[in-house]
Amino acid sequence: MEQQRDGYLPPLDEMVRQTIAVIIAETLLVETGDLVNNHDHADIAERDIRDAAEVIASQADLSVDGATEDEISRAVEAGLERIRGIIGGSS
DSSP, X not given: OOOOTTSOOXXXXXXXXXXXXXXXXXXXXXXXXXXXXXXXXXXXXXHHHHHHHHHHHHTOOOOTTOXXXXXXXXXXXXXXXXXXHHHXXXX
């Protein structure tokens, strides 16, 4: 995430959730590379994984005073397991 031209800087919790979503999505895309890349609609499959990761990250239970390393780790692991279950992966 970057500061907007108008000077807007996203709130810290939004940046943390976006980071969680990116970690989840990138990990799953690496794990499922052959499945996604060989899919007739690879672009849609990738977008679906990224969208699911964003939704899961938005629902992560994080401290109001700032996310701890443990909370971030748990959110990433929970997100990975949830989407792995959806796509049938066990990596």
